[in-house]
Amino acid sequence: MKFYSTNKQSPPVSFKEAAINGQAPDKGLYFPEYIPQLDVAFIKNIETYSNEEIAYRVIAPYVGDEMSEETLRRIVAETVNFPIPLVPVSDTISSLELFHGPTLAFKDIGARFMSRCLREAVGGPGDVTIGGHEKKGEVTVLVATSGDTGGAVANGFYGVEGVNVVILYPSGKVSPVQEKQLTTLGGNVVALEVTGTFDDCQAMVKQAFMDQDLRAARFLTSANSINVARWLPQQFYYFFAYKQWKDKTTPPVLSVPSGNFGNICAGILAMQSGLPVSHFIAACNVNDIVSDYLRTQVLTPKEAVPTLSNAMDVGNPSNFVRILEIFQHQFPALSQHLSSATITDSETSATIKYLLDTFNYLADPHGAVGYLALERYLAAHPDEKGIFLETAHPVKFPDAVEQITGQPLDIPAAVQSIMTLEKKSILLRPEFAALKDFLLQ
Ligand SMILES: *Cc1c(COP(=O)(O)O)cnc(C)c1O
Numbered sequence: 001m002k003f004y005s006t007n008k009q010s011p012p013v014s015f016k017e018a019a020i021n022g023q024a025p026d027k028g029l030y031f032p033e034y035i036p037q038l039d040v041a042f043i044k045n046i047e048t049y050s051n052e053e054i055a056y057r058v059i060a061p062y063v064g065d066e067m068s069e070e071t072l073r074r075i076v077a078e079t080v081n082f083p084i085p086l087v088p089v090s091d092t093i094s095s096l097e098l099f100h101g102p103t104l105a106f107k108d109i110g111a112r113f114m115s116r117c118l119r120e121a122v123g124g125p126g127d128v129t130i131g132g133h134e135k136k137g138e139v140t141v142l143v144a145t146s147g148d149t150g151g152a153v154a155n156g157f158y159g160v161e162g163v164n165v166v167i168l169y170p171s172g173k174v175s176p177v178q179e180k181q182l183t184t185l186g187g188n189v190v191a192l193e194v195t196g197t198f199d200d201c202q203a204m205v206k207q208a209f210m211d212q213d214l215r216a217a218r219f220l221t222s223a224n225s226i227n228v229a230r231w232l233p234q235q236f237y238y239f240f241a242y243k244q245w246k247d248k249t250t251p252p253v254l255s256v257p258s259g260n261f262g263n264i265c266a267g268i269l270a271m272q273s274g275l276p277v278s279h280f281i282a283a284c285n286v287n288d289i290v291s292d293y294l295r296t297q298v299l300t301p302k303e304a305v306p307t308l309s310n311a312m313d314v315g316n317p318s319n320f321v322r323i324l325e326i327f328q329h330q331f332p333a334l335s336q337h338l339s340s341a342t343i344t345d346s347e348t349s350a351t352i353k354y355l356l357d358t359f360n361y362l363a364d365p366h367g368a369v370g371y372l373a374l375e376r377y378l379a380a381h382p383d384e385k386g387i388f389l390e391t392a393h394p395v396k397f398p399d400a401v402e403q404i405t406g407q408p409l410d411i412p413a414a415v416q417s418i419m420t421l422e423k424k425s426i427l428l429r430p431e432f433a434a435l436k437d438f439l440l441q
Pocket of ligand 1: 105106107148149225257258259260261262263264311312366391392
């Protein structure tokens with residue numbers, strides 16, 4: 001399998017090369033040259049397969065013979081080694097809980113898979129020759145985070161030989177749990193605490209990738225959601241959801257809290273590979289340029305505004321171009337399978353309270369957006385049933401949740417233990433020169 005760039009100005013590459021490059025040199029996103037079709041009998045009998053086997057069968061066509069079957073099976077097993085339960089909330093709505101991984105957000109799946117693939121691709125310390133680069137020594141993964149990405153990436157790459165991780169985060173603008181997840185690992189993970197905003201962090205990282213001195217001195221790669229090794233494994237849990245779906249004659253409507261649109265795009269890819277899905281809903285907060293697109297067929301980026309569901313505060317979703325690619329830029333096909341909903345902060349708060357009072361279910365703000373978008377869709381389609389993706393544990397957003405419920409949150413044991421660890425970060429001015437000095441030292 002080869003991956004082409006959506007801008008079509010860079011040559012097609014292998015899976016490993018796409019994973020190492022992150023983004024294509026022409027600034028396009030890598031996309032598979034064809035969408036593999038899964039065996040009909042496999043889907044029909046999905047309940048009889050283990051999660052490891054399902055994940056292996058889904059990803060194997062993309063990786064091809066670039067890894068041995070044994071290696072890929074090991075990576076997959078290490079990626080999905082925590083529960084991903086489908087929990088009934090009401091008669092018609094279930095929650096797919098994606099927050100039982102080490103950093104309590106769905107990004108754990110992609111980050112764990114990607115880190116292990118990168119280790120295979122670079123083959124540990126020593127010389128590396130991929131994509132025309134030849135560098136002595138190690139790969140440096142550089143990533144800017146507004147919260148969840150940093151923790152998942154830090155955890156996924158922690159202890160991976162041949163890979164150093166440098167995470168930039170905005171000082172004082174991530175939640176206490178998120179900060180501990182970034183700053184307490186040590187080892188091959190360094191946290192740079194930038195005295196600026198997330199946009200500053202992202203601008204510094206972008207500049208680093210373009211800087212000739214840095215490119216000559218360090219082998220830099222990124223770990224954001226446009227990387228195929230993070231994007232493709234997100235298909236796994238859509239299949240796990242269907243495995244647990246009772247009424248196989250009525251496929252589920254899937255509501256996906258969406259920001260950069262990597263997660264929902266992976267779900268749509270799974271559907272095009274043969275997974276039965278009735279319809280997809282992109283559940284958005286007020287940063288909803290895709291809702292505008294579905295009305296007008298024009299995608300107009302907007303400045304992101306802050307909301308309670310801050311992991312979805314994205315004004316120009318990078319992965320939307322992949323959704324266009326899946327549907328070959330045919331709007332009728334796209335709009336048949338995908339609709340969107342816009343949920344305000346006050347609706348999000350009211351939904352968290354409603355879910356707790358009515359069903360004794362505690363949702364985080366992102367999951368609440370997903371629930372309400374689904375409830376509205378089902379009101380207009382009374383013969384259907386659905387699933388919303390619960391993308392993070394409520395404890396990651398304690399201020400929003402405790403204020404609404406009026407109750408202190410139960411802290412999971414995994415979080416309690418990191419909250420007592422010492423934060424280790426390096427303060428950095430929000431200037432590229434400061435980052436460059438750090439990376440060259
Ligand atoms: C990243 C994130 C999202 C958005 O996912 P995309 O793939 O960017 O659309 C939603 N919820 C949570 C909790 C996240 O961390």
